[in-house]
Amino acid sequence: MESDLAGWNPFKRKKTGAKAAGDTAGRTDSAHSAVVKPLIREAHRRTPEAGGLPRFNTTAGDQMSGRGSDRFAVVRAKLRHAFTPSQPVADRRLFAGxxxxxxxxxxxxxxxxxxxxxxxxxxxxxxxxxxxxxxxxxxxxxxxxxxxxxxxxxxxxxxxxxxxxxxxxxxxxxxxxxxxxxxxxxxxxxxxxxxxxxxxxxxxxxxxxxxxxxxxxxxxxxxxxxxxxxxxxxxxxxxxxxxxxxxxxxxxxxxxxxxxxxxxxxxxxxxxxxxVPKMTEAEVLQIVANGEREADLKFDPQASAFVVEVARGSPYIANLVCHHAGHAALDAGRSMVQPADVASAVDRTILEFQGRIGTPIQQHVRRLFDQGRQDVLAMTSRAALAADGVFDASDVEASNRISARKAQDAIEILVAERLLRSLHSEEAGQRYSFVEEGMPTLIWMMWAQRNLNGGSAAAPTPRAAAGS
Ligand SMILES: Nc1ncnc2c1ncn2[C@@H]1O[C@H](COP(=O)(O)OP(=O)(O)OP(=O)(O)O)[C@@H](O)[C@H]1O
Ligand SMILES: [Mg+2]
Structure with a gap:
C-alpha cells in the first residue's frame, strides 16, 4: 500500500494559490522569487567582514566597543548592572528592601x-x-x-x-x-x-x-x-x-x-x-525603582504593576522580567518601559523556564490551560509560591480567598492529573507539592500572561475567577 507521503516533494511548488504572505508553499514562482531575491541579497551582505555576525557591545574592560551600538547603547550597558537576574546583589544601591x-x-x-x-x-x-x-x-x-x-x-x-x-x-x-x-x-x-x-x-x-x-x-x-x-x-x-x-x-x-x-x-x-520571606509589593517596586535610577530608564506605572503581579514576591523573577522588559523597550526605540514590554519579557521568561521543566509535564500543563483548567492551576500555584512549594488546602483557601471546598476540589483535580504530589507527615498532616520545582512559577507566569497582559489592574485574578 502506498503511504500518504508518496509523491510528496517539499521542493516542488504549486503554480497557484498564493494567498497569505509568508506562505511560500503556495506561491507562484514569480511570487516565490520575490521572496527569495532579498534573502539572496542578504546572504551576500552577511559576510564576516561586513560585520553581519552578532558581536559584543562592550569590551571586557567595560568600554563601549563602538560597533553595533545604537543610540541607547549606554542605557543598554547600564541595564546590565541595573537588573542582575543571574547574580546576587552586592551593591547597596541595588539592594531592595x-x-x-x-x-x-x-x-x-x-x-x-x-x-x-x-x-x-x-x-x-x-x-x-x-x-x-x-x-x-x-x-x-x-x-x-x-x-x-x-x-x-x-x-x-x-x-x-x-x-x-x-x-x-x-x-x-x-x-x-x-x-x-x-x-x-x-x-x-x-x-x-x-x-x-x-x-x-x-x-x-x-x-x-x-x-x-x-x-x-x-x-x-x-x-x-x-x-x-x-x-x-x-x-x-x-x-x-x-x-x-x-x-x-x-x-x-x-x-x-x-x-x-x-x-x-x-x-x-x-x-x-x-x-527569608517573599518580598512585599513595595520591595519589588523598589527593585524596579533602583533599576530605573541606575539605567536611566522609566517604567510606566502599569508596567511596574505588571512586574509586581508576575514576580509574586520573587526578587529573581522581578530582576529577570525587568531586565528583558528594559531591553524590549530599547529595541523599540523607547526609554519608557510599557506594559507591552513587560508582556514580551514574560514571554521570554516563560521560554527560559520551559527548559527547566520536563516536556511531558509542560505539555500536560498546556493541555489543562486549553481545557479551561487555568484557574485551578493558578490557584494552586499561588498557594505553592506563597508557601515555598509545600502547601495544604488551607493555603489554597487563604491565598485565593476561596471556600475550603473549592480549595480541596482544586487540589484533588491536580492530584488526579498527577501534577501534585501528596505528602503526609505526622506533624504537618496532609500537604502537597507540584511534581517539579519550577512548575508553580511557570504556571503562574503563564496565567499572568494570559490574564494580566497589558498590566491592567482590573484584570481578573483567581480570587475573582473563583467567584467567591
Ligand atoms: N534585596 C534584593 N534587591 C534586589 N534584587 C535582589 C535582592 N535579593 C535578591 N535579588 C535578586 O534575586 C536573585 C536571586 O538572589 P540570590 O542569588 O541572592 O538568591 P539566593 O536565595 O541566594 O538563591 P539560591 O537559592 O539560588 O542560592 C538575583 O537576581 C538577585 O539579583
Ligand atoms: Mg545563594
Missing amino acids: RDEVLKTIIRSIEDQRLHVVLYGERGIGKTSLMHILTQAATEARYIVVYTSCGANSNFDETFRAAAAEIPLLFHSGFSPTAAEAEKGASLADLLPNEPLTPRKFGDLCARLTGTRVLIILDEFDRAESGAFRRDVAEVIKNLSDRLGRVQLVLAGVAADLTELVEHIPSIRRNIFALR
Whole structure:
C-alpha cells in the first residue's frame, strides 16, 4: 500500500494559490522569487567582514566597543548592572528592601550572640542578604569570612580556610607586637597537621580577644556530607558553650530547618533561624525603582504593576522580567518601559523556564490551560509560591480567598492529573507539592500572561475567577 507521503516533494511548488504572505508553499514562482531575491541579497551582505555576525557591545574592560551600538547603547550597558537576574546583589544601591530581615539578623548576632540559620526557597535573596550583612559587619570591624559551600565541602578545609583569615594578633596567647603576629600570621598557623576537629577549632576560637568573627557558610544545602553537617552543628555547640567570639551564619535552601542542619535538637537554643520571606509589593517596586535610577530608564506605572503581579514576591523573577522588559523597550526605540514590554519579557521568561521543566509535564500543563483548567492551576500555584512549594488546602483557601471546598476540589483535580504530589507527615498532616520545582512559577507566569497582559489592574485574578 502506498503511504500518504508518496509523491510528496517539499521542493516542488504549486503554480497557484498564493494567498497569505509568508506562505511560500503556495506561491507562484514569480511570487516565490520575490521572496527569495532579498534573502539572496542578504546572504551576500552577511559576510564576516561586513560585520553581519552578532558581536559584543562592550569590551571586557567595560568600554563601549563602538560597533553595533545604537543610540541607547549606554542605557543598554547600564541595564546590565541595573537588573542582575543571574547574580546576587552586592551593591547597596541595588539592594531592595529587606530592612526587617537584616535588622533581625543583626540583632541576633549582636545582642543575643546567637548563630544564625537563614533558609528559604531558591532565588529568594539569601546570598544577596549575606553580601549586605558582610558589608554591615565589616563596617562594625567584625572579621567576616564568607564561604560558598559545594557538594564536597568538608570541615577541615572549610574551617582551616576560615582560620587563615583571622590574624594571630587577636589570639590572647600572642601580643600584637609578637614577631609572628607582626609577620601577618593567622590562626591557621596554629593548627595541627592532622584533620581539624570541631573541638580543636572551638578551643582556638575561645582564645580570641579584641575582635569578633562571623563565618558565613552560604549554599549550605549543597554540602552533601553528613559528617560535615554534623561537625558544623558540633562546632556551633562548642562555640556557644565557651562564649566564643566566633559566630556562624548558615544560609541555604530548605523548606524547613531540619533539612538544613541535622542534629538540630542539640543546638536549637544556640541558633536563631529565619526564613527569608517573599518580598512585599513595595520591595519589588523598589527593585524596579533602583533599576530605573541606575539605567536611566522609566517604567510606566502599569508596567511596574505588571512586574509586581508576575514576580509574586520573587526578587529573581522581578530582576529577570525587568531586565528583558528594559531591553524590549530599547529595541523599540523607547526609554519608557510599557506594559507591552513587560508582556514580551514574560514571554521570554516563560521560554527560559520551559527548559527547566520536563516536556511531558509542560505539555500536560498546556493541555489543562486549553481545557479551561487555568484557574485551578493558578490557584494552586499561588498557594505553592506563597508557601515555598509545600502547601495544604488551607493555603489554597487563604491565598485565593476561596471556600475550603473549592480549595480541596482544586487540589484533588491536580492530584488526579498527577501534577501534585501528596505528602503526609505526622506533624504537618496532609500537604502537597507540584511534581517539579519550577512548575508553580511557570504556571503562574503563564496565567499572568494570559490574564494580566497589558498590566491592567482590573484584570481578573483567581480570587475573582473563583467567584467567591
Ligand atoms: N534585596 C534584593 N534587591 C534586589 N534584587 C535582589 C535582592 N535579593 C535578591 N535579588 C535578586 O534575586 C536573585 C536571586 O538572589 P540570590 O542569588 O541572592 O538568591 P539566593 O536565595 O541566594 O538563591 P539560591 O537559592 O539560588 O542560592 C538575583 O537576581 C538577585 O539579583
Ligand atoms: Mg545563594
